[in-house]
Amino acid sequence: MAKVESTHQLVIAMSAFAPEDYQSASGQWAGYDPAILSGFAKTLGAKLVIDAIPFAASVEAVATHRADITVDIYYTKQRAQVISFSRPMLNYNDVVAVSKTNSQVKQDTVSALTGKRIAVVTGSEEVGEANKTPNATVKQYSNIEESFLALSSGRVAADYQPDVDVSWAIHQNPSLNVKILGAVPSSLAPPVASLRGYYGVPKGSYGKQFLAALDSYLKKIECNGTEQKMLDNFGMNSPIYLQGLCSAGNTYAG
Structure with a gap:
């Protein structure tokens, strides 16, 4: 948190997977992740900075403090050993x-x-x-x-x-x-709650205060309709994307 406040930069490890995150024809980063996290950066008085790296390297980038956040990741026990997870930010189905x-x-x-x-x-x-x-x-x-x-x-x-x-x-x-x-019928597909996406942040004291601020921001936009308005811009107008998230806990529930 102190690093973000002192540099006024929120560094996001991001790769190109539209509509999550992608570069427009003009070279500007777009997608629902930049939209969500630009809002979070503003609450910290910071500017969003994109560190464009392969998705496979994004967890390590956060674990080693090269980046502050990695985006749209599923929870796994292996990842949880090296990074902390935000509250859920999206349902996938x-x-x-x-x-x-x-x-x-x-x-x-x-x-x-x-x-x-x-x-x-x-x-x-x-x-x-x-x-x-x-x-x-x-x-x-x-x-x-x-x-x-x-x-x-x-x-x-x-x-x-x-x-x-x-x-x-x-x-x-x-x-x-x-x-x-x-x-896809529920008897064929896993339950939506098991396919939730999260943001990953550094573990320990370095990321503890930062994670609390991120979770507070995510809960606010999930509950007040702001995130849904962002998703609408990418054709994602089904209520399934945010179903149950407002009442979800901040920690992974399995």
Whole structure:
């Protein structure tokens, strides 16, 4: 905290994953993380400074005090040994995307998805969800753009993807022949509360006061609607993103 107050800089370890964080055509950093943390920086009388590094290096950057915060990380016991976690800042969940003009699936239920051809991105968590769908034919694609193309052309009936990614794609291209039907059925996907995102800060006395200030700020914007207004700017208008966060505790509950 003292470092931020003396330098008037809040250093964020960040990589480029839209809409979380990305560089615009003009080279400016944008996304919901910069939006959220710019507000926090102002409460400290500081300016947001982006340390653009690979995501895999972001935890170490915070643990060694190179950066003050790393963004959008899941809680793991291994990470908790070297950094402290903020209160949850976002819920992540997976959705069933279908064709907007010629949907082969009418409901976001297991029975409606049974036996269908389902698209997923290779190596993603959604592969497991698709494999659990009874009698489904799982088609794997190298990226979300390829899966959307298969969906819009009718080669697959549904596409399991993170809500954030689908909402952002539709926000960027409203003419995209894709819509969100609903959440991946709960019997196929992990509970939303287990997929919450957090910010990571340095451990110990260095980050203790800083973490208290961050948690206070996050709770305020989660409860008063400010964070939802920020998310709306990126097409993330589903209430699921902040569901239960206002009443959530400041420490990881498992």
